[in-house]
Amino acid sequence: MSVLISDKYREWEQLCEERFRKLKENEEKLNSFYIGLYDIGDEITPEIDDSDVTVRRADLQRDIKSLISYAVGCIFGRYSLDREGLCYAGGKWDVSAYSTVIPCKNNIMPLNSPDDGLTAAVEDFISTVYGSDTLEENLAFIAGVLGGSGTPKEALHSYLRRSFFKDHFKVYHSRPVYWQFSSGPKGAFKALMYLHRYDSSLIGCLNDSYARPRYEELTEEHRRMSDAYRKASGAEKAAYRRNISRLNTLLLEMEGFIARLREMAEQDIALDLDDGVRLNYEKLKDILE
Template identity: 65%
Template sequence: MSRLISDKYNEWEELCRQRFDKLKANEEQLNRYYIDLYNMGSEITPEVDDSDVTVRLADLQREIRSLISYAVGCVFGRYSLDHEGLCFAGGKWDSSLYSTIIPCSDNIMTLNSPDSGLTKAVTDFVEKVYGSDTLAENLRFIADALGGSSEPATVIHNYLRKDFFADHFKVYKKRPIYWQFTSGRKSGFTAIMYFHRYTPELLSMLENDHAVPYSEELKAQLRSAAAAHKSSTGAEKSAYRRDISRLQSQITEMEGFIARLHLLAEENIILDPDDGIKVNYEKLKEILV
């Protein structure tokens, strides 16, 4: 059995085409029947435009983005590779449903590096499902489908960081279940949580276990860049100057984000699913995309 996503997509594309062609042919046959029945041959034709057929053809970019969304769902425990259908959308958590991929324990996945956090979890998902021997080829296929030419992990990371939430927001009709935290426009820090696993303690964990350590990491990078800047010359010195400016902006942004996050964490905010996504989203909007 093939372990290549490209082969799986080709199979799905052919299945969708067969289904599409069959439905289109059936609709045109019905049209002919009614045209003959009501003697309307001189007024209309039986042909059906492709855009009017009620099932969709396969679309590579859409299918790959859906695959990534499913992978994210497995990372947070909404889905499981070990059980079909929805595994958790509130209620009692059942850890026995997960063995192939264990959901993240604190319901927080950062997006600060292609080598860690949610990006690493998604690439691990691809390896678990399709195997390590085809991992490089599968990640390249995913990256190409997303329209990127850089290293696959970087392309996937950029999609998750910049476009995933927008796609998710649209698919879920402005009622997202994956919420993206952001420190602001300088993109100093970003992370995702699953709404149905939220607890009032999550914001404190986000602050102490993720945001503050990341801020300290940025400060260490700034010290290193400043030291290198002193001993460099020419173009290299200019590059370090740009790094210093970027890091200073991100650190300032992080300080504001941590301050807002800390105030919200002290409130022990409760999110009630019965109130709906929009009402709950408003409670944390200061730190969300």
């Protein structure tokens, strides 16, 4: 049955509020008991501030971002819709743990287009969990919470590409489990991987199956722009010229990124999770965000 995320959020908000109020009431009753027991009513009161209650209320933006983070976890296999709790954080991979959402095959999810890669996978997750009939409405609701311009899919893509890793980095206290590859400051290429599924063949796969096709895609776009520029006149030429200049910059960044990937792939770099995130991050820092 199709479900609206907005309705599920209102249910969650009500549940959180009831839990919050009940805990606050209980804590104030305990305060009253001890105030009476020790006869200190002249010194303190039983009332407590909302900020001192030890369970949190619902927060629309935080909770929608948490939903997206959970979707990403299912896409990489960290979580499964078919099992409770953490499903995979190293060890033996159990393919039987996943049937509703199948994790990505090679542990790489590109972030270069709203029509494929991680954005499309999150969209598929929303459709699978909440129903295809309500997909557009649910995407619009998510986009409204995240903000941004363009279509709901473009707003989701913008968040995943620009902000998801930053939020994840903060939540995991600078020790992220999803790592973001980046070609450089211009962002010609970005992709995510799940740390616990990394193996030394991943860098070569990233280069051959993702970075090089992205370079070819940008090269083809550059060719089309150049052809259009030669046929244009007046103000159109200026617009094409700006786009060609932008593409030149992206292609130059991609060339450097591919060279670094090729060199690192030859090194057959292994990670040891026992060394901690920071030491392992150093090994791949030249290709990471």
